[in-house]
Amino acid sequence: xxxxxxxxxxxxxTGAAPGRPRxxxxxxxxxxxxxxFRFSPRTLGVVIALFAIGYxxxxxxxxxxxxxxxxxxxxxxxxxxxxxxxxxxxxxFFQRPQADxxxxxxxxxxxAESASGKSTDADADTDADPSADxxxxxxxxxxxxxxxxxxxxxxxxxxxxAALFExxxxxxxxxxxxxxxxxxxxxxxxxVNAVVAIALPFALYAGMTWGLDVALPTxxxxx
Amino acid sequence: MGMLDxxxxxxxIALTPENLLYVFIGVLAGTVIGILPGLGPMSAIALMIPIxxxxxxxxxxxxxxxxxxxxxxxxxxxxxxxxxxxxAGTVATSFDGYPMALxxxxxxxxxxxxxxxxVGGTIGVVGxxxxxxxxxSFAVSFGPTEYFALMVLGLTxxxxxxxxxxxxxxxxxxxxxxxALVGIDSQTAITRFTFDRPELYEGVEFLIVALxxxxxxxxLVMLSRRGKxxxxxxxxxxxxxxxxxARITPPALRSSVLGFFTGVLPGAxxxxxxxxxxxxxxxxxxxxxxxxxxxxKGVAAPEAANNAAAVGSFVxxxxxxxxxxxxxxxxxxALMVLGVQPxxxxxxxxxxxxxxxxxxxxxxxxxLLVLNLPLIPVFxxxxxxxxxxxxxxxxxxxxxxxxxxSFSVFDLGLLAAFxxxxxxxxxxxxxxxxxILGLILGGLxxxxxxxxxQISGGEWSVFVTEPISAGLLALAALSxxxxxxxxxxxxxxxxxxxxxxxxxDGPEExxxxxxx
Numbered sequence: 001x002x003x004x005x006x007x008x009x010x011x012x013x014t015g016a017a018p019g020r021p022r023x024x025x026x027x028x029x030x031x032x033x034x035x036x037f038r039f040s041p042r043t044l045g046v047v048i049a050l051f052a053i054g055y056x057x058x059x060x061x062x063x064x065x066x067x068x069x070x071x072x073x074x075x076x077x078x079x080x081x082x083x084x085x086x087x088x089x090x091x092x093f094f095q096r097p098q099a100d101x102x103x104x105x106x107x108x109x110x111x112a113e114s115a116s117g118k119s120t121d122a123d124a125d126t127d128a129d130p131s132a133d134x135x136x137x138x139x140x141x142x143x144x145x146x147x148x149x150x151x152x153x154x155x156x157x158x159x160x161x162a163a164l165f166e167x168x169x170x171x172x173x174x175x176x177x178x179x180x181x182x183x184x185x186x187x188x189x190x191x192v193n194a195v196v197a198i199a200l201p202f203a204l205y206a207g208m209t210w211g212l213d214v215a216l217p218t219x220x221x222x223x
Numbered sequence: 224m225g226m227l228d229x230x231x232x233x234x235x236i237a238l239t240p241e242n243l244l245y246v247f248i249g250v251l252a253g254t255v256i257g258i259l260p261g262l263g264p265m266s267a268i269a270l271m272i273p274i275x276x277x278x279x280x281x282x283x284x285x286x287x288x289x290x291x292x293x294x295x296x297x298x299x300x301x302x303x304x305x306x307x308x309x310x311a312g313t314v315a316t317s318f319d320g321y322p323m324a325l326x327x328x329x330x331x332x333x334x335x336x337x338x339x340x341x342v343g344g345t346i347g348v349v350g351x352x353x354x355x356x357x358x359x360s361f362a363v364s365f366g367p368t369e370y371f372a373l374m375v376l377g378l379t380x381x382x383x384x385x386x387x388x389x390x391x392x393x394x395x396x397x398x399x400x401x402x403a404l405v406g407i408d409s410q411t412a413i414t415r416f417t418f419d420r421p422e423l424y425e426g427v428e429f430l431i432v433a434l435x436x437x438x439x440x441x442x443l444v445m446l447s448r449r450g451k452x453x454x455x456x457x458x459x460x461x462x463x464x465x466x467x468x469a470r471i472t473p474p475a476l477r478s479s480v481l482g483f484f485t486g487v488l489p490g491a492x493x494x495x496x497x498x499x500x501x502x503x504x505x506x507x508x509x510x511x512x513x514x515x516x517x518x519x520k521g522v523a524a525p526e527a528a529n530n531a532a533a534v535g536s537f538v539x540x541x542x543x544x545x546x547x548x549x550x551x552x553x554x555x556x557a558l559m560v561l562g563v564q565p566x567x568x569x570x571x572x573x574x575x576x577x578x579x580x581x582x583x584x585x586x587x588x589x590x591l592l593v594l595n596l597p598l599i600p601v602f603x604x605x606x607x608x609x610x611x612x613x614x615x616x617x618x619x620x621x622x623x624x625x626x627x628x629s630f631s632v633f634d635l636g637l638l639a640a641f642x643x644x645x646x647x648x649x650x651x652x653x654x655x656x657x658x659i660l661g662l663i664l665g666g667l668x669x670x671x672x673x674x675x676x677q678i679s680g681g682e683w684s685v686f687v688t689e690p691i692s693a694g695l696l697a698l699a700a701l702s703x704x705x706x707x708x709x710x711x712x713x714x715x716x717x718x719x720x721x722x723x724x725x726x727x728d729g730p731e732e733x734x735x736x737x738x739x
Contacts (some may be wrong), residue, residue, distance in 0.1 A: 085399055141610060
């Protein structure tokens with residue numbers, strides 16, 4: 001929720017200085033990052049309804065427990081849940097997009113959203129240091145223009161990390177993951193990165209293995 | 224007085240060097256995690272649970288409670304310095320805290336936040352001691368029927384206060400219960416929705432869902448925002464004059480009481496409490512017009528309220544065993560993993576744990592005041608952690624936490640899946656708190672439902688003929704009413720443009736999820 005909170009948190013500031021000039025709509029990113037992966041209530045309704053139907057089919061295939069007479073079968077609650085979910089999905093399907101101020105609803109809502117987003121930037125500008133937003137040595141995260149690709153890649157990297165976790169062992173997999181992701185996301189001090197990527201897995205491994213008695217996979221390394 | 228004796232007993236437990244250390248570690252870790260923008264108390268507790276495994280349950284909950292209020296305090300630090308509240312419960316703090324920081328009074332704002340938190344925590348602990356025993360002795364008579372109704376109430380309350388969209392909140396809650404039912408049915412040993420994966424026979428571990436839906440989803444949200452955020456202000460002098468202290472004391476006291484009772488109510492956590500207190504003080508104060516421009520009362524009120532509410536939310540958790548908010552739901556999940564089932568009998572069966580936690584809460588607020596405040600400049604350096612490094616680090620902590628619990632790569636896959644689900648939920652305004660509450664209460668709900676029906680001989684009407692259960696269910700229905708009314712009222716005006724959310728909106732409007 002922090003994304004929302006930030007936008008909302010800045011609202012009073014906007015109210016305090018209503019006449020503040022608005023910057024032109026950002027054109028840095030083709031798909032507004034705030035809009036990536038947002039779907040209309042119709043789409044969401046259909047997806048959830050499909051899930052509910054699938055769930056109901058499975059729930060109705062579930063065998064009854066017959067050894068002893070029981071008032072609640074294992075399938076009783078799932079069937080009710082599936083039905084309730086289906087009803088909720090239908091309700092969602094017929095919801096107007098505006099009802100929540102969802103951005104794809106109307107250009108107005110979108111403008112409102114980006115306006116509230118921009119006011120954060122405007123606040124930043126009052127600091128007499130307009131470049132401070134990104135000037136802390138922190139570039140924009142990632143490399144793709146399209147946020148959706150970026151998210152996809154991040155999740156894929158996580159999946160790869162998980163897949164290699166036992167084969168390579170905790171230390172190697174983690175060092176590889178940490179180092180490459182930090183580099184990829186745009187951290188420029190490579191030496192610091194390398195030190196952290198190598199030292200942290202060792203420290204964590206030592207802490208978990210000897211401190212908490214949790215055996216992490218050793219993988220290719222002998223210890 | 225018996226209660227004082229018991230509190231002394233509690234202190235004797237909390238003051239053992241070992242537990243003192245855990246309070247310390249918990250508050251410290253909570254503050255550091257809470258300062259990181261985006262990571263709130265739920266993520267903080269979920270990330271710390273793996274460390275709590277294998278600990279003595281009393282020490283574990285003492286530590287996790289420390290993480291909770293440490294995270295709330297850390298959240299207010301980033302609210303003030305960064306205008307980026309890491310925690311929904313401290314959004315209200317940023318309204319006046321960040322303007323104060325802009326005026327060069329960041330240190331003062333932080334000091335006010337710490338002192339108000341201390342006041343809130345203290346009053347909260349007093350309230351907890353006063354209310355909990357009587358509530359517990361009342362709840363001892365609860366049977367499965369009443370418990371089922373109580374859990375329904377807990378779920379609906381979180382849904383109705385949790386978001387602006389009732390349907391989406393309910394969907395989250397239902398999906399949470401659906402996840403809870405995966406695995407071998409405890410009563411009949413029939414496997415449900417396991418798809419013949421042995422990894423799922425035991426059900427989906429709640430920690431995987433909690434880490435995925437909160438911590439990992441948070442990482443994806445940060446990534447999708449591409450590192451945009453406010454400008455950090457540096458810490459200035461922490462000193463407050465006597466006059467300033469006098470000015471913030473009355474609002475802090477009032478807000479603490481308000482916050483505590485809000486926290487006790489199911490569903491209303493620190494978030495709702497802080498917004499209520501902020502708007503109440505704004506109305507009461509003679510200089511209410513300057514709220515939002517850096518008024519110190521506007522920092523004191525929400526800070527006192529959210530800490531008092533954090534303590535207050537322990538009342539339903541410890542006396543009824545039914546969490547009233549997402550955060551306490553995660554705590555309950557952690558306790559259940561440790562083999563503790565809080566409930567009305569805990570006070571008599573395991574007084575050491577109950578009073579130890581109460582005493583440790585008090586110690587925690589003291590630690591926050593005397594230790595964290597002077598260290599704030601150091602903590603603020605945490606904000607310098609480049610996000611490019613923070614994101615992969617959080618992922619690694621999640622992975623270690625899950626793997627250390629189950630030693631299964633399959634669960635790591637589940638973690639990634641729940642991270643994606645949590646991210647999509649966040650993006651589409653589905654609140655995550657009902658999901659986690661549904662997950663934790665789902666199994667308990669079914670068990671209690673079965674027992675109730677077993678006793679009544681399969682008569683479903685038992686839920687509405689038993690007076691207490693009927694009352695609770697009626698309350699549950701009532702708790703959904705305000706959202707329904709709002710939804711209906713909005714319909715005619717739905718065509719009008721959605722304005723930029725006005726600061727005067729109701730607290731629920733501003734608070735997407737009660738995180739506290």
